[in-house]
Amino acid sequence: MIARDYLLKAMDKDKQVRITIAHTTTLVEEARRRHNTSATASAALGRVLTAALIMGSDLKNEKDALTLRVNGDGIAGPIVASVDSVGHGRAFISNPAADLPSSSPGKLAVGELVGRGGYLEVIKDAGLKQPFVGRVNLVSGEIAEDLSSYFLLSEQIPSLVALGVLVDTDLSIKAAGGLIIQAMPGADDILLGKIENNVLQMGSISAVMVQSQDVESVVATVMSDIAYDVIAERPLAFKCTCSRERLAAILANLTREELAETIEQTGKLEVSCNFCGEVYHFSEQEIIKNKKP
Ligand SMILES: [Zn+2]
Numbered sequence: 001m002i003a004r005d006y007l008l009k010a011m012d013k014d015k016q017v018r019i020t021i022a023h024t025t026t027l028v029e030e031a032r033r034r035h036n037t038s039a040t041a042s043a044a045l046g047r048v049l050t051a052a053l054i055m056g057s058d059l060k061n062e063k064d065a066l067t068l069r070v071n072g073d074g075i076a077g078p079i080v081a082s083v084d085s086v087g088h089g090r091a092f093i094s095n096p097a098a099d100l101p102s103s104s105p106g107k108l109a110v111g112e113l114v115g116r117g118g119y120l121e122v123i124k125d126a127g128l129k130q131p132f133v134g135r136v137n138l139v140s141g142e143i144a145e146d147l148s149s150y151f152l153l154s155e156q157i158p159s160l161v162a163l164g165v166l167v168d169t170d171l172s173i174k175a176a177g178g179l180i181i182q183a184m185p186g187a188d189d190i191l192l193g194k195i196e197n198n199v200l201q202m203g204s205i206s207a208v209m210v211q212s213q214d215v216e217s218v219v220a221t222v223m224s225d226i227a228y229d230v231i232a233e234r235p236l237a238f239k240c241t242c243s244r245e246r247l248a249a250i251l252a253n254l255t256r257e258e259l260a261e262t263i264e265q266t267g268k269l270e271v272s273c274n275f276c277g278e279v280y281h282f283s284e285q286e287i288i289k290n291k292k293p
Contacts, residue, residue: 074115
């Protein structure tokens with residue numbers, strides 16, 4: 001068991017290959033609890049959130065943000081994760097209760113739930129006028145394979161991606177984690193083959209996370225017989241950016257008629273955040289007070 005959520009980034013001594021490995025069990029469990037996801041939806045959501053957090057570790061500036069959106073044609077509906085540059089992430093799945101029977105023992109039907117048609121989109125916002133947007137068609141809906149295709153087609157980086165979420169019988173998350181290995185231009189094929197082989201030998205990433213004591217030892221397994229340096233370490237956490245003020249500002253944009261209609265229908269003003277499920281209650285007076293004249 002690994003005690004906390006964090007990631008490590010390492011490079012071989014010749015700086016040809018970069019690997020990032022993340023342990024995310026606690027934060028994926030928080031996402032599951034907040035969204036009350038089915039077993040298969042937990043796996044899909046956890047994979048997307050873990051991948052986004054790994055990708056977010058490459059953001060350059062403090063205020064940069066990254067959104068990973070998986071828009072498959074399956075019953076899960078869109079899955080969206082949004083992360084900042086310091087290891088905080090939040091995510092939602094459009095149909096958290098959606099589930100499908102698994103097609104093979106021990107493997108949740110994530111690809112079927114997400115769908116094999118549709119697209120994966122990465123939006124990097126560096127505070128410029130236009131954010132960077134990269135989009136590829138889904139390959140399998142299993143997320144890791146789709147991301148690998150994204151890196152190759154959209155960023156021209158050959159990558160090996162593994163993502164795993166192990167769901168316990170009580171639906172809680174037993175383990176979650178992921179790794180992304182990327183070849184620098186001109187990287188040695190023998191070195192790449194060796195690392196790929198190490199990853200294959202290691203087995204599923206979620207099982208590795210259950211068995212390991214720390215992420216350091218997982219990095220050591222992937223890089224066995226290869227000299228490397230750990231170049232970064234960072235804690236990871238589920239954290240949303242919503243607040244009472246922010247949602248009050250959104251409500252204040254509704255017309256008086258729309259406000260009256262909402263209150264009439266539900267008897268109250270209640271807004272929940274898509275990303276974290278937090279529910280905020282407001283009085284009509286509170287919103288009207290915020291309205292611009
Ligand atoms: Zn929120």
